[in-house]
Amino acid sequence: MEIPDELAHLIASRSPKDLAGLHEWMNKARAVGADHAAMRAKLVGSGWAAPFVDWYLLAAPETRSTEAAVVKNPKTGAEMILIPEGEFLMGGTAVRERPIHTVFLDAYRIGKNPVTVGEFMAYCADEGIDSSKFPRPSWGWIDDHPMVRVNWHEARDFCIWAGGDLPTEAQWEKAARGTDGREYPWGNEWDPSRCQRSRLTAGDAESTSPVESYPSGASPFGCLDMAGNVWEWCQDWYAEGYAGQRNRNPTGPPTGTSRVLRGGSWFYRDPKNFRSAHRKDLGPWFHNYDRGFRPSGPP
Secondary structure, three states: OOOOHHHHHHHOOOOHHHHHHHHHHHHHHHHOOOOHHHHHHHHHHOOOOHHHHHHHHHHOHHHOOOOOOEEEOOOOOOEEEEEOOEEEEEOOOOHHHOOOEEEEEOOEEEEOOOOEHHHHHHHHHHHOOOHHHOOOOOOOOOOOOEOOOOOHHHHHHHHHHOOOEOOOHHHHHHHHHOOOOOOEOOEOOOOHHHOOOOOOOOOOOOOOOOOOOOHHHOOOOOOOOOOOOOEEEEEEEOOOOOOOOOOEOOOOOOOOOOEEEEOOOOOOOOHHHHOOOOOEEEOOOOOOOOEEOOOEEOO
16 A cells, blocks of 8 residues: 555654554454544554544555454354454564564464363264263363363364364464564563463462453453463474574474474463463374363454
8 A cells, every 4th residue: 555645754753563553453443343533543642643544544445354353163153353464573582482573474363262172072073073082181071161182183173173273373472462572462561360370389270270261361362361271282393493484474394293382371380381472392192181272264
């Protein structure tokens, strides 16, 4: 979209990143039904020049989204959240997370919550899968808790059945931290009250918690349990850092021996495990009592 010459000077101090953020913000605002006056007031109030805002709101129809911010998956009934296209900051300072870099993702949807026991058991019934092959955790199968004890292949089979796939690592991280590079889904300060985790010793939380137990831990897009409760499988093969990976819709290395896990779990207590950039890996045939997943899908 070409900005008229007579308006260009009004945004001369703005970077391409600022404009990408504006585009993404407007997509989100329109997706939830924000009206013209409210968007204008917000943008002018945050420092954008009023003449530019008036032109942008009217002359940028490609930013208009006809997609609902939240829809229900027709197979599972679970809520899927729209993540608009655009850039975000990915990575962190730990060796596994380097380098911090800008990534562009096309629009997609991702589960508001991890897949629950109830959803997974309904899938097993629909597909004729013997659910007894999944070892029951010590707290039992509880319908509104995240499904655990599934390996990467089993998690992906569910996602494909539901019409999507596992999220890529980049999709997971953007949904968890938004576009501003924050440390945790809720901001930059560690707050143990916002997620299901152990407190004094590893494992003292004793179990998962029902999904939606920590609304104050929501990500900027409204995704829950992106920190704590269960580690979540991603599509990607794991590699030590991101060197050599593309910056537009990355899908990880072409081969590997382990798959990426994100988010931390109820068993852990160290705040580093709940950072949105933190990465863990595990062989795709392994499962555990604190590993789960959430689906992604097209917008």
